[in-house]
Amino acid sequence: MSFILPSLSYDYDALEPSFDKETMEIHHKKHHLTYINNANAILDQLPEFDNIPIDNLLQKLDKVPIKKRNELRNNVGGHFNHSFFWKGLKPGGTFLCGKLKNAIENSFGSVSKFQEFFEKTALMHFGSGWTWLIKNNETLFVTSTMNQDNPLMGENISGTSGNPIIGLDIWEHAYYLKYQNRRLDYVKSFWNVVNWDEAAVRFNS
Structure with missing residues (x-):
């Protein structure tokens, strides 16, 4: 079984002005x-x-021979994370509502407090990585991972564990052409294109 590049459900310029065509x-x-x-x-x-x-492979990385483990971790993680990321975006975004909105409010106090915490987590993350909203035991958390790690890899590999609901790529290649060193501006632009409908499916699964 070979992995293949997934097609996007939107054109490369469809997320402008938040995410520019050339970067996408x-x-x-x-x-x-x-x-x-x-x-x-x-x-x-x-x-x-x-x-x-x-999904299962990410959870079995500790079974991979040590000589290949980190290399597979980085590249399979990169494929999963990016596939997850593309599906979580939609031109113009969608509305956050229903059970997911209620869960965010219960976990963080309000949607605006959640967004502030998510932004702070992304901004304070040192180096390349990802910022996530995850569900663990019916509770929502915001966390970040290094490089191409993700929460499905578990505590021993990625330092965190849970089912990802939304994820934001905070590698410089995701934003530098448009935002240069202004990571916070990039992170704030994410809210304009989040596919909350997809996030709700992930939350309810």
Whole structure:
């Protein structure tokens, strides 16, 4: 089973002005594809892991031979994270409502307090990584992970554990062409294009 680059459900310029066309095209066709090609090459050498669904594979990284573990972690993580990211975006965004909105308000006090905490977490994260809203035991948390780690990898690998609801790429390649060093401006622009309908499906699953 080889991973393939997923098609986007929107054009590269559809998320402007929040996310610019040039960055989206490079991010999808270059960065994401590189993770896929690398992951496939590694899995060719690990046939015992080749047919495992990606969600399960992320949870079995501690079973991968140590010589290949970090390389597979980075590249399979990169493929999963980016696939998750693209689906979580929608031109013009959607409205946060229903059970997910109630859960956010219960966990953080209000939607605005959640957004402030999410932004602060993304801004304070040192280096490359991701910022997540996750569900763990019916409670919502905001956390961040290094590089291409994600919460599905578990505490021993990524330092956190839970089911991701939304995720934001905070690698510089995700925003530098438009925002340069202004990570906070990039993070704030995320709220304009979040697909809360997709997030609700993840929350309820």
